[in-house]
Amino acid sequence: MGIWKHCSNTNRQKYDLFLLDINLPDGNGLEFCKKIRETSETPVLFLTANDTEEDMLEGFGVGCDDYISKPFSIEVLRKKVLAVLKRTGIGKFRMKYRDLELDKEKCLVLMKGQEIHLTSTEYKLLLYLMENRGRVVTKAMLLEQLWDIDGNFVDDNTVRVNIKRLRQKLNDEKQEYIVTVFGMGYSFGE
Secondary structure (H helix, E strand, C coil), X not given: CHHHHHHCCCCCCCCCCEEECCEECCEEHHHHHHHHHHHCCCCEEEEECCCCHHHHHHHHHXXXXXXXXXXXXXXXXXXXXXXXXXXXXXXXXXXXXXCEEEECCCCEEEECCEEECCCHHHHHHHHHHHHCCCCCEEHHHHHHHHCCCCCCCCCCCHHHXXXXXXXXXXXXXXXXXEEEECCCEEEECC
């Protein structure tokens, strides 16, 4: 299955939700759902013309989180997606660690309830670090995610300078939030 090959490469993508049909052009949605469940708890929602009770039970049996029979309205799909994301705790707009909060919906950063004004780059840098909490993020990963992928127009010190500015704004001299992992990169949190 072409889609699964894309998902299983070394640069794993993070997905909030999978929308699948049982009848896929290059395979079977039920088998694909089983493959997803081998490595992920990402919610799976089937949208399919297969609408018998047996089809639905088989979908739930392989691990789907919800099942919608065609035809359906876009509003019903939207409500089902929101309900699945809410139920699974995925898709929340606020991230919190100690006294630091980041609201993805409002692009707002708060420290101890007080707003911290960040540049667009500082905000994206903090968001990326928080989303990868507990993992080491290399300079190359940051350059690829936040700047020109080839490093064009980016000075070698760009990452270091932006980390330093972000730490200053967070009053993070003790590296309680952004931790330098010497010789490797940075991590967020403990």
